[in-house]
Amino acid sequence: MKADVLVVGAGFAGSVIAERCASAGRQVLLIDKREHVGGNAYDESDAQGVLVHRYGPHIFHTNAPLVSEYLSQFTDWIPYEHRVLASLDKKLYPIPINQTTINRLYGLSLDEAGVARFLESVREPRSPIRTSEDVVLSTIGRDLCDKFFRGYTRKQWGLDLSALSATVAARIPVRTNSDDRYFTDSFQKMPAEGFTAMFARILEHPRIHVELGIDFRELRQRAEWKLLFYTGPIDEYFDFRFGPLPYRSLRFEHQHLSGVEQFQPVGTVNYPKDDDLFTRITEFKHLTGQQHSGTSIVREYSTSEGDPYYPIPRPENNEIYQKYATEAASERLAFFVGRLAQYRYYNMDQVVAAALKASETVLKAS
Known part of the structure:
Protein backbone atom coordinates (compact mmCIF):
# COMPACT_ATOMS: atom_id res chain seq x y z
CA MET A 1 0.00 0.00 0.00
CA LYS A 2 1.58 3.27 -1.16
CA ALA A 3 0.62 6.94 -0.86
CA ASP A 4 2.26 10.33 -1.12
CA VAL A 5 0.61 11.29 2.15
CA LEU A 6 -0.71 9.07 4.93
CA VAL A 7 -3.16 10.76 7.28
CA VAL A 8 -4.04 8.98 10.52
CA GLY A 9 -7.43 9.95 11.91
CA ALA A 10 -10.54 11.05 9.99
CA GLY A 11 -11.76 13.75 12.37
CA PHE A 12 -11.52 17.46 11.70
CA ALA A 13 -7.72 17.61 11.69
CA GLY A 14 -7.17 14.56 9.48
CA SER A 15 -9.99 15.27 7.03
CA VAL A 16 -8.98 18.89 6.45
CA ILE A 17 -5.34 17.90 5.97
CA ALA A 18 -6.33 15.12 3.58
CA GLU A 19 -8.39 17.53 1.46
CA ARG A 20 -5.66 20.17 1.39
CA CYS A 21 -3.00 17.64 0.37
CA ALA A 22 -5.23 16.10 -2.31
CA SER A 23 -6.07 19.53 -3.71
CA ALA A 24 -2.34 20.20 -3.92
CA GLY A 25 -1.93 17.15 -6.18
CA ARG A 26 -0.87 14.51 -3.64
CA GLN A 27 -2.26 11.00 -3.45
CA VAL A 28 -3.66 10.63 0.05
CA LEU A 29 -4.48 7.59 2.14
CA LEU A 30 -6.68 8.50 5.11
CA ILE A 31 -7.24 5.86 7.78
CA ASP A 32 -9.22 5.67 11.00
CA LYS A 33 -9.58 2.84 13.49
CA ARG A 34 -13.28 3.59 13.83
CA GLU A 35 -15.77 2.47 11.20
CA HIS A 36 -16.78 6.02 10.25
CA VAL A 37 -15.32 9.41 9.38
CA GLY A 38 -15.90 12.55 11.41
CA GLY A 39 -14.14 11.59 14.62
CA ASN A 40 -16.04 12.67 17.72
CA ALA A 41 -18.16 15.05 15.61
CA TYR A 42 -19.83 12.08 13.88
CA ASP A 43 -23.61 12.32 13.75
CA GLU A 44 -26.25 9.89 12.52
CA SER A 45 -30.00 9.30 12.57
CA ASP A 46 -31.06 7.08 15.44
CA ALA A 47 -33.60 4.27 15.08
CA GLN A 48 -36.46 6.77 15.28
CA GLY A 49 -35.00 9.10 12.66
CA VAL A 50 -33.67 11.84 14.95
CA LEU A 51 -30.23 13.20 14.04
CA VAL A 52 -28.00 12.69 17.08
CA HIS A 53 -24.33 13.21 17.87
CA ARG A 54 -23.01 9.80 18.88
CA TYR A 55 -20.18 11.23 20.99
CA GLY A 56 -21.99 14.09 22.68
CA PRO A 57 -22.95 17.57 21.48
CA HIS A 58 -20.72 19.39 18.99
CA ILE A 59 -21.59 23.06 18.54
CA PHE A 60 -19.74 24.91 15.82
CA HIS A 61 -18.66 28.48 16.54
CA THR A 62 -15.71 30.60 15.46
CA ASN A 63 -14.33 34.11 15.15
CA ALA A 64 -11.99 33.03 12.36
CA PRO A 65 -13.31 33.89 8.85
CA LEU A 66 -10.64 31.63 7.33
CA VAL A 67 -12.16 28.64 9.10
CA SER A 68 -15.83 29.40 8.39
CA GLU A 69 -15.09 30.21 4.74
CA TYR A 70 -13.12 26.99 4.29
CA LEU A 71 -15.86 24.77 5.77
CA SER A 72 -18.59 26.64 3.89
CA GLN A 73 -17.26 25.06 0.70
CA PHE A 74 -18.60 21.75 1.97
CA THR A 75 -21.85 22.59 3.74
CA ASP A 76 -24.74 24.97 3.99
CA TRP A 77 -25.49 26.23 7.48
CA ILE A 78 -28.43 26.83 9.79
CA PRO A 79 -28.25 29.47 12.53
CA TYR A 80 -27.92 28.19 16.07
CA GLU A 81 -26.84 29.93 19.26
CA HIS A 82 -26.18 27.45 22.05
CA ARG A 83 -27.76 28.04 25.44
CA VAL A 84 -26.99 26.11 28.60
CA LEU A 85 -28.84 25.98 31.90
CA ALA A 86 -27.66 24.53 35.21
CA SER A 87 -30.11 22.51 37.32
CA LEU A 88 -29.92 23.25 41.05
CA ASP A 89 -32.64 22.12 43.45
CA LYS A 90 -35.09 21.68 40.54
CA LYS A 91 -34.55 25.24 39.31
CA LEU A 92 -32.72 26.23 36.14
CA TYR A 93 -30.08 28.97 35.92
CA PRO A 94 -28.23 30.34 32.89
CA ILE A 95 -24.62 29.25 32.35
CA PRO A 96 -22.26 31.08 31.99
CA ARG A 171 -12.57 29.07 29.25
CA ILE A 172 -15.91 29.91 30.90
CA PRO A 173 -16.76 33.62 31.12
CA VAL A 174 -18.85 35.42 33.74
CA ARG A 175 -21.21 38.15 32.54
CA THR A 176 -22.75 41.10 34.31
CA ASN A 177 -25.44 41.51 31.62
CA SER A 178 -28.29 39.15 30.69
CA ASP A 179 -26.65 37.61 27.60
CA ASP A 180 -27.46 33.91 28.00
CA ARG A 181 -25.62 32.59 24.94
CA TYR A 182 -22.94 30.05 25.80
CA PHE A 183 -20.69 31.43 23.04
CA THR A 184 -20.38 34.97 21.72
CA ASP A 185 -18.44 34.19 18.51
CA SER A 186 -19.37 36.09 15.36
CA PHE A 187 -20.09 32.82 13.48
CA GLN A 188 -22.44 30.45 15.28
CA LYS A 189 -24.09 27.94 12.96
CA MET A 190 -24.60 24.22 12.48
CA PRO A 191 -24.08 22.19 9.28
CA ALA A 192 -27.49 22.07 7.60
CA GLU A 193 -27.32 18.32 6.92
CA GLY A 194 -25.11 17.44 9.87
CA PHE A 195 -21.41 17.01 10.46
CA THR A 196 -21.10 13.59 8.79
CA ALA A 197 -22.51 14.93 5.51
CA MET A 198 -19.99 17.77 5.67
CA PHE A 199 -17.10 15.35 6.23
CA ALA A 200 -18.28 13.23 3.30
CA ARG A 201 -18.03 16.26 1.02
CA ILE A 202 -14.61 17.23 2.36
CA LEU A 203 -13.36 13.75 1.52
CA GLU A 204 -14.98 13.44 -1.94
CA HIS A 205 -11.72 14.38 -3.67
CA PRO A 206 -10.64 11.70 -6.19
CA ARG A 207 -7.08 11.68 -4.83
CA ILE A 208 -8.28 10.72 -1.33
CA HIS A 209 -8.60 7.04 -0.50
CA VAL A 210 -10.32 6.34 2.84
CA GLU A 211 -9.89 3.11 4.77
CA LEU A 212 -11.81 2.61 8.01
CA GLY A 213 -11.43 0.11 10.81
CA ILE A 214 -7.64 0.16 10.43
CA ASP A 215 -5.19 0.66 13.28
CA PHE A 216 -2.08 2.66 12.41
CA ARG A 217 0.10 0.37 14.51
CA GLU A 218 -0.80 -2.50 12.17
CA LEU A 219 -0.67 -0.47 8.96
CA ARG A 220 2.77 1.02 9.59
CA GLN A 221 4.27 -2.44 9.10
CA ARG A 222 3.09 -2.75 5.49
CA ALA A 223 2.34 0.71 4.05
CA GLU A 224 4.68 3.17 2.32
CA TRP A 225 4.32 6.95 2.36
CA LYS A 226 6.37 10.09 1.85
CA LEU A 227 4.65 12.32 4.42
CA LEU A 228 2.71 11.37 7.53
CA PHE A 229 0.15 13.50 9.36
CA TYR A 230 -0.78 11.91 12.68
CA THR A 231 -3.83 13.10 14.64
CA GLY A 232 -4.10 10.30 17.23
CA PRO A 233 -2.71 10.18 20.79
CA ILE A 234 0.95 11.18 20.64
CA ASP A 235 1.95 8.85 23.47
CA GLU A 236 0.54 5.88 21.54
CA TYR A 237 2.57 6.81 18.44
CA PHE A 238 5.76 6.55 20.48
CA ASP A 239 4.68 3.32 22.19
CA PHE A 240 4.27 5.10 25.55
CA ARG A 241 8.03 5.35 26.03
CA PHE A 242 7.64 8.17 28.57
CA GLY A 243 4.51 6.69 30.12
CA PRO A 244 0.85 7.18 29.17
CA LEU A 245 -0.58 10.68 29.00
CA PRO A 246 -3.69 11.03 31.20
CA TYR A 247 -6.99 11.63 29.40
CA ARG A 248 -10.56 11.95 30.54
CA SER A 249 -13.10 9.78 28.76
CA LEU A 250 -16.88 9.86 28.41
CA ARG A 251 -19.73 7.38 28.50
CA PHE A 252 -22.96 8.24 26.69
CA GLU A 253 -26.47 7.10 27.52
CA HIS A 254 -28.71 7.84 24.52
CA GLN A 255 -32.49 7.77 24.92
CA HIS A 256 -35.43 8.44 22.61
CA LEU A 257 -38.65 9.76 24.11
CA SER A 258 -41.62 8.90 21.91
CA GLY A 259 -44.43 11.42 21.83
CA VAL A 260 -42.36 14.03 23.67
CA GLU A 261 -41.77 17.02 21.42
CA GLN A 262 -39.45 18.83 23.84
CA PHE A 263 -37.68 17.43 26.90
CA GLN A 264 -35.91 20.56 28.14
CA PRO A 265 -36.01 24.28 27.26
CA VAL A 266 -32.47 24.55 25.83
CA GLY A 267 -29.93 22.37 24.05
CA THR A 268 -27.95 21.42 27.16
CA VAL A 269 -28.71 21.33 30.87
CA ASN A 270 -25.78 20.89 33.26
CA TYR A 271 -26.10 19.00 36.54
CA PRO A 272 -23.39 20.48 38.77
CA LYS A 273 -24.27 18.73 42.03
CA ASP A 274 -22.67 15.44 43.04
CA ASP A 275 -26.13 13.89 43.54
CA ASP A 276 -26.46 13.29 39.80
CA LEU A 277 -23.83 10.96 38.39
CA PHE A 278 -24.10 12.42 34.89
CA THR A 279 -22.70 15.86 34.07
CA ARG A 280 -25.24 17.08 31.51
CA ILE A 281 -28.17 16.20 29.26
CA THR A 282 -28.33 17.37 25.65
CA GLU A 283 -31.48 17.38 23.52
CA PHE A 284 -30.46 17.25 19.88
CA LYS A 285 -33.48 18.81 18.18
CA HIS A 286 -32.50 22.16 19.68
CA LEU A 287 -29.12 21.90 17.92
CA THR A 288 -30.34 20.71 14.53
CA GLY A 289 -33.74 22.41 14.20
CA GLN A 290 -35.22 19.06 13.19
CA GLN A 291 -38.97 18.59 13.40
CA HIS A 292 -40.07 15.26 14.90
CA SER A 293 -42.96 14.04 17.04
CA GLY A 294 -40.49 12.56 19.55
CA THR A 295 -37.15 13.71 20.86
CA SER A 296 -33.74 12.18 21.54
CA ILE A 297 -31.43 13.04 24.41
CA VAL A 298 -28.06 11.94 25.73
CA ARG A 299 -26.75 11.84 29.28
CA GLU A 300 -22.99 12.17 29.67
CA TYR A 301 -20.90 10.44 32.30
CA SER A 302 -17.25 11.33 32.67
CA THR A 303 -14.92 8.37 33.25
CA SER A 304 -11.25 7.60 33.74
CA GLU A 305 -11.25 4.74 31.24
CA GLY A 306 -12.23 4.50 27.59
CA ASP A 307 -11.43 6.41 24.41
CA PRO A 308 -9.38 9.55 25.07
CA TYR A 309 -11.49 12.73 24.84
CA TYR A 310 -9.95 15.46 26.96
CA PRO A 311 -6.29 16.02 27.77
CA ILE A 312 -6.11 16.74 31.52
CA PRO A 313 -4.49 20.16 31.98
CA ARG A 314 -2.03 19.80 34.85
CA PRO A 315 1.64 20.87 34.98
CA GLU A 316 2.88 17.32 35.56
CA ASN A 317 0.96 16.08 32.51
CA ASN A 318 2.39 18.86 30.38
CA GLU A 319 5.88 17.80 31.45
CA ILE A 320 5.23 14.32 30.07
CA TYR A 321 3.79 15.78 26.88
CA GLN A 322 6.84 17.98 26.34
CA LYS A 323 9.01 14.85 26.23
CA TYR A 324 6.80 13.45 23.47
CA ALA A 325 6.76 16.82 21.68
CA THR A 326 10.57 16.80 21.62
CA GLU A 327 10.51 13.35 20.05
CA ALA A 328 7.88 14.46 17.56
CA ALA A 329 9.99 17.44 16.48
CA SER A 330 12.79 15.06 15.49
CA GLU A 331 10.50 13.09 13.15
CA ARG A 332 11.55 14.62 9.83
CA LEU A 333 8.57 13.47 7.72
CA ALA A 334 5.90 13.04 10.40
CA PHE A 335 3.71 15.89 11.64
CA PHE A 336 1.40 15.90 14.66
CA VAL A 337 -1.84 17.88 14.59
CA GLY A 338 -4.99 17.97 16.72
CA ARG A 339 -6.27 17.66 20.27
CA LEU A 340 -4.73 14.23 20.96
CA ALA A 341 -1.56 14.67 18.94
CA GLN A 342 -0.78 18.04 20.54
CA TYR A 343 -2.32 17.25 23.94
CA ARG A 344 -4.28 20.48 23.79
CA TYR A 345 -7.86 21.38 24.67
CA TYR A 346 -8.81 22.56 21.16
CA ASN A 347 -12.26 23.68 20.04
CA MET A 348 -13.36 22.41 16.62
CA ASP A 349 -12.52 25.66 14.84
CA GLN A 350 -9.07 25.69 16.44
CA VAL A 351 -8.44 22.17 15.13
CA VAL A 352 -9.45 23.26 11.61
CA ALA A 353 -7.18 26.31 11.83
CA ALA A 354 -4.26 24.17 13.04
CA ALA A 355 -4.86 21.66 10.22
CA LEU A 356 -4.99 24.38 7.56
CA LYS A 357 -1.78 25.92 8.86
CA ALA A 358 0.07 22.60 9.19
CA SER A 359 -0.85 21.37 5.73
CA GLU A 360 0.08 24.68 4.12
CA THR A 361 3.43 24.81 5.92
CA VAL A 362 4.38 21.23 5.14
CA LEU A 363 3.26 21.31 1.52
CA LYS A 364 5.24 24.47 0.85
CA ALA A 365 8.35 22.89 2.33
CA SER A 366 8.00 19.63 0.40
Missing part, protein backbone atom coordinates in the same frame (compact mmCIF):
# COMPACT_ATOMS: atom_id res chain seq x y z
CA ILE A 97 -23.26 32.90 35.16
CA ASN A 98 -24.90 36.19 34.24
CA GLN A 99 -27.27 38.84 35.61
CA THR A 100 -30.25 36.49 35.42
CA THR A 101 -28.38 33.71 37.23
CA ILE A 102 -27.50 35.91 40.18
CA ASN A 103 -30.87 37.61 40.45
CA ARG A 104 -32.77 34.32 40.26
CA LEU A 105 -30.47 32.51 42.67
CA TYR A 106 -30.42 35.17 45.37
CA GLY A 107 -33.84 36.79 44.83
CA LEU A 108 -32.32 40.09 43.75
CA SER A 109 -33.15 42.61 41.01
CA LEU A 110 -29.71 43.98 40.21
CA ASP A 111 -28.91 45.86 37.01
CA GLU A 112 -25.62 45.34 35.20
CA ALA A 113 -23.71 47.75 37.45
CA GLY A 114 -25.27 46.13 40.50
CA VAL A 115 -24.13 42.67 39.38
CA ALA A 116 -20.60 43.99 38.93
CA ARG A 117 -20.65 45.40 42.48
CA PHE A 118 -22.08 42.14 43.83
CA LEU A 119 -19.32 40.07 42.22
CA GLU A 120 -16.70 42.46 43.52
CA SER A 121 -18.10 42.04 47.03
CA VAL A 122 -18.00 38.23 47.02
CA ARG A 123 -14.82 37.52 45.08
CA GLU A 124 -11.77 36.18 46.90
CA PRO A 125 -8.69 37.68 45.22
CA ARG A 126 -5.93 35.14 44.62
CA SER A 127 -2.37 35.87 43.62
CA PRO A 128 -0.74 34.28 41.79
CA ILE A 129 -3.44 32.55 39.73
CA ARG A 130 -2.25 28.97 39.30
CA THR A 131 -5.30 26.72 39.46
CA SER A 132 -8.89 26.71 38.27
CA GLU A 133 -9.95 27.25 41.87
CA ASP A 134 -7.89 30.43 41.93
CA VAL A 135 -9.66 31.62 38.76
CA VAL A 136 -13.18 30.90 40.00
CA LEU A 137 -12.81 32.17 43.56
CA SER A 138 -11.14 35.37 42.41
CA THR A 139 -13.96 35.97 39.90
CA ILE A 140 -17.23 34.91 41.58
CA GLY A 141 -16.43 33.92 45.16
CA ARG A 142 -17.00 30.75 47.15
CA ASP A 143 -20.77 30.28 47.11
CA LEU A 144 -21.18 30.51 43.34
CA CYS A 145 -18.04 28.42 42.93
CA ASP A 146 -19.36 25.63 45.14
CA LYS A 147 -22.84 25.69 43.58
CA PHE A 148 -21.91 25.74 39.90
CA PHE A 149 -18.29 24.66 39.50
CA ARG A 150 -16.87 22.46 42.24
CA GLY A 151 -19.14 19.42 41.95
CA TYR A 152 -19.33 19.63 38.17
CA THR A 153 -15.55 19.74 37.94
CA ARG A 154 -15.14 16.75 40.23
CA LYS A 155 -17.48 14.75 38.00
CA GLN A 156 -16.06 15.99 34.70
CA TRP A 157 -12.35 15.73 35.51
CA GLY A 158 -12.18 13.42 38.52
CA LEU A 159 -10.24 16.21 40.24
CA ASP A 160 -10.98 19.18 42.44
CA LEU A 161 -10.73 22.67 40.97
CA SER A 162 -7.57 23.16 43.00
CA ALA A 163 -5.86 20.33 41.10
CA LEU A 164 -6.55 21.67 37.57
CA SER A 165 -4.60 24.28 35.67
CA ALA A 166 -6.13 27.74 35.47
CA THR A 167 -6.79 27.30 31.75
CA VAL A 168 -9.80 25.04 32.35
CA ALA A 169 -11.92 27.54 34.30
CA ALA A 170 -10.61 30.44 32.24
